[in-house]
Amino acid sequence: MDYILGIFLLLLSSILVNNFVLSRFLGICPFLGVSSQVTTATGMGLAVTFVMGLASVITYLVQYFVLVPLGIPYMQTLAFILVIAALVQFVEMVLMKSSPTLHQALGVYLPLITTNCAVLGVAIINIEEQYDLLQTFVHGIGAALGFMLAIVLFAGIRERLETSPIGKAFSGFPIGLITAGLMSIAFLGFQGLIK
Amino acid sequence: MLNDILWPVAALGGLGLLLGLLLALASKKFAVKKDPKVEAIRDLLAGANCGACGFPGCNSLAQAMAEGKAAVDACPATSNEARARIAEILGVEAVETEPMSAVVLCRGGTNSKDAFEYEGVQTCAAAKLVAGGPKICAWGCMGLGDCIRACKFSAIAFNRYGVPRVDENKCVACGQCVKACPQGIIKLLPKSSTVRVECMNHNRGKDIRPICSNACFGCGMCFKACEEGAITFQNYLASVDPKKCTACLACIEKCPTGAIVSTLAKAREKQSQ
Numbered sequence: 001m002d003y004i005l006g007i008f009l010l011l012l013s014s015i016l017v018n019n020f021v022l023s024r025f026l027g028i029c030p031f032l033g034v035s036s037q038v039t040t041a042t043g044m045g046l047a048v049t050f051v052m053g054l055a056s057v058i059t060y061l062v063q064y065f066v067l068v069p070l071g072i073p074y075m076q077t078l079a080f081i082l083v084i085a086a087l088v089q090f091v092e093m094v095l096m097k098s099s100p101t102l103h104q105a106l107g108v109y110l111p112l113i114t115t116n117c118a119v120l121g122v123a124i125i126n127i128e129e130q131y132d133l134l135q136t137f138v139h140g141i142g143a144a145l146g147f148m149l150a151i152v153l154f155a156g157i158r159e160r161l162e163t164s165p166i167g168k169a170f171s172g173f174p175i176g177l178i179t180a181g182l183m184s185i186a187f188l189g190f191q192g193l194i195k
Numbered sequence: 196m197l198n199d200i201l202w203p204v205a206a207l208g209g210l211g212l213l214l215g216l217l218l219a220l221a222s223k224k225f226a227v228k229k230d231p232k233v234e235a236i237r238d239l240l241a242g243a244n245c246g247a248c249g250f251p252g253c254n255s256l257a258q259a260m261a262e263g264k265a266a267v268d269a270c271p272a273t274s275n276e277a278r279a280r281i282a283e284i285l286g287v288e289a290v291e292t293e294p295m296s297a298v299v300l301c302r303g304g305t306n307s308k309d310a311f312e313y314e315g316v317q318t319c320a321a322a323k324l325v326a327g328g329p330k331i332c333a334w335g336c337m338g339l340g341d342c343i344r345a346c347k348f349s350a351i352a353f354n355r356y357g358v359p360r361v362d363e364n365k366c367v368a369c370g371q372c373v374k375a376c377p378q379g380i381i382k383l384l385p386k387s388s389t390v391r392v393e394c395m396n397h398n399r400g401k402d403i404r405p406i407c408s409n410a411c412f413g414c415g416m417c418f419k420a421c422e423e424g425a426i427t428f429q430n431y432l433a434s435v436d437p438k439k440c441t442a443c444l445a446c447i448e449k450c451p452t453g454a455i456v457s458t459l460a461k462a463r464e465k466q467s468q
Binding site for chain 1: 202227
């Protein structure tokens, strides 16, 4: 029972308390790059969710069934990047086939998930925290959902910023960065949620 | 020692090979058929992404052409040779069009008087909103350069009187300046029409003479000078019929205000004197 509760808390904490973008400051590049429209932000969020969920599980398997038995855990970063890059390639192919419009909207940010620190970050945190396979998967999905929550909220705000009277010096990215900072402060409020 | 090197290499190599194989399989399964025509056509297009065709860029136009949704001559910036090769790729009849160039039909600038001093946003579109613009002449160029900014080919520049002039060699007749000009005094004319009246005003002589020294006020001197009958008048404004004009330049010599202009070199020499 405690284990299931732990899983639930892990999911909640990875979405809200340890939000990857707003608390850990990982994955800022797509967060700022693909957040001008809610629809593309959602698409990016889904792509990242898919990659993060799958990457967590596969990197877990690679770590404990390849790297540790062979005594080469120092190859972790290299092996993980390899797995993530292959996964992103796969996602790109699927997207090109199933939704060319979304593929075009995501543009260069899709292949950039390869080097997205959020994806590598979640894989490494999984190992560091010594999660088991289920926890790893839940943490990966939770982190990605947190990313999606942050980017969709941010895109919603940015859509409104477009039509707001903002001084010339602040319009565009400056006001975007200030907004991101304010959102981060707001998410600090979740820190007391789980003890 | 050997193990320390061999195992990592074997493990990562194996991992890479496995993932590579999986990706190769996936690329077969999720292959998207791309039309090779699209790329071939895009390479033949002007590549300026000017938007004259109505599509967001050359790539979109190439796609539309390959799908048969756009005409072969949809791009005005493409040369006739390139157009013929596009037609060849598509297997349709080539369409030849006469090369056009944008022309600013005004010679006012500092020769044309202002009604008031305009100090607002420095674009023609904004100036036009203030009582129809700072020029007294309702057809006069306001000289704030909306056409110059609209031109993606750097073909337009101000002359010394502050009126934009189009470099015919650079102009591809994409029509962006025509759209940008709030006065509507930029027209696309065939490059072969070498003589034209560069004025658009329809006022009588006594109304326009005090305002602009370079305006056509319909005096009829050119009409009398022309032996080919190429000049016609409408609302006190002369116009040259390019089909009848033989470029004898008799009209230019007679014009009292210099409103008739020729692109021919011999006429240019006379004008600069």
